[in-house]
Amino acid sequence: MDYDATHFEPGTSLPERIGSTPLLRLDLAVRDLPGIKLLAKAEWANPGGSVKDRAGASMVQDARDRGLLTPGKTILDASSGNTGIAFAMLGAALGFPVHLAMPANVSLERKRILRAYGASVEWTDPDKGSDGAILRARELAANDPDYFCYMDQYSNDANWLAHYRTTGPEIWEQTAGRVTHFVAGLGTTGTFMGTARLLKGLNPAIQAISFQPDSPFHGLEGLKHLGASMVPRIYDPHQADRQLEVETEAAYDMARRLAREQGLLVGISAAAAVHASLQIAREEAAAGRQAVIVTVLPDSADKYLSERFWEEE
Secondary structure (H helix, E strand, O other), rough: OOOHHHOOOOOOOOHHHHOOOEEEEEEEHOOOOOOOOEEEEHHHHOOOEOOOHHHHHHHHHHHHHHOOOOOOOEEEEEEOOOOHHHHHHHHHHHHOEEEEEEEEOOOHHHHHHHHHHHOEEEEHHHHHHHHHHHHHHHHHHHHOOOOEEEOOOOOHHHHHHHHHHHHHHHHHHHHOOOOEEEEEEEEOOOOHHHHHHHHHHOOOOOEEEEEEOOOOOOOOOOOOOOOOOOOOOOHHHHHHHHHHEEHHHHHHHHHHHHHHHHHEEOOOOHHHHHHHHHHHHHHHHHHHOEEEEEEEEEEHHHHHHOOOHHHHH
C-alpha cells in the first residue's frame, strides 16, 4: 500500500509525552487499615523514567521562551541523577549540548544512561553530596555565562511550577477531588512545593506532608537533609502541614518488600515515600478516620539494581 505523506497524522513529540502518569492503588499495603486508600503516581512512565522529566521540560521551555537558551548554548546544571538524565534526554531531542555537575557516587546505572544520551559530566566529591555539585555548577556558570545556560533547578521557579501545572491537577482529577493527604520527599523541593500549593489551593483541608532523610549521612538518592544542606531557594517550609524523617534502612526494607510482596519495583526515594505514607495511613486508621493518601513514586528500580541492599534479607 502506498502512503500519502500529506495525509499522515503527526505523532507525539517527546516533550509532549511527559506527564499524565498513572495513579496506582497500593491496596495490599493498607489491607489491614480500614477506611484508608493509598495511591501513588508512577512517574517512571515519563519518557526519561522519572518525575524530573516534568521539571526539566518546564525549565528548558521557560529558558527558551525568555531567550536564555538559544542555539549554540549548552544546558548546565547540578544534579544527583534524575534531573540530569531529564536534561540529557531533552538536550539530545532538542539539539542542545548538556553539561552536568554530579556527585561521583551516584548509581552505575545513572552514569551509563547519561553516557548513552551523550551528556558531559563533571564528577564532584561524593562527600560533599549535591551541595558540592551545586557549587561547581555555579562556578562554571559564572566563568562562562555566554557558553552555558544555567538552569539552577534549586532556585528556578519553573521547577515547582511544573508540578503546580501538571502533577497537582492530575492528582486532583484522578482522585475526583477526594485526596485528603499529599506526601512527597524533599530534594530540590519542587515536586512537593508545586503539588502542595495546587492541591491546598483547591481544598485547604488537604494535609501536605513532606519528608526528608533522618541524617545528613544517608543513602536516599535525590533527597536532601535540609538541616545540614544548602536549602533550595524555591523551598517554603510553611507549605508543609507536617514534616517527617525517613531512615535509609527503612527505605531499603520497603523497596524489597514492595518488590517481593507486591511485584512493584521502585527506586529508593519512592520506597521512602511509601514508608512515610504508611506512617500517616496507620495514624489515620488508628484515629478511626477515612483518608485518601496520595504520594509520588519518583522513579522505578532500574537505576538502582546494582545496589547491594537488594541482596539482603
